[in-house]
Amino acid sequence: MIAAKDARRIKADRRDWINYRVKCPICGEAIGPRNAIREYWDIPPDPPYAALVRCPRGDLVLVEFA
Numbered sequence: 041m042i043a044a045k046d047a048r049r050i051k052a053d054r055r056d057w058i059n060y061r062v063k064c065p066i067c068g069e070a071i072g073p074r075n076a077i078r079e080y081w082d083i084p085p086d087p088p089y090a091a092l093v094r095c096p097r098g099d100l101v102l103v104e105f106a
């Protein structure tokens with residue numbers, strides 16, 4: 041089971057996210073919607089919300105949208 045508590049948290053602009061301009065804070069690879077493995081609607085403010093992401097190199101990142 042993948043747990044969000046194990047993920048590094050970052051905040052990102054939603055437009056940057058959609059356009060793959062967000063970088064993984066661990067390895068620097070670009071991340072975006074196709075890397076999301078789970079989406080959250082329950083983190084305020086809603087929406088925008090947050091996504092749990094597995095970056096191309098396997099790092100787990102929780103992206104909170106600004």
Ligand SMILES: [Zn+2]
Pocket residue numbers: 064065066067068069095096097098099
């Ligand atoms: Zn990474």
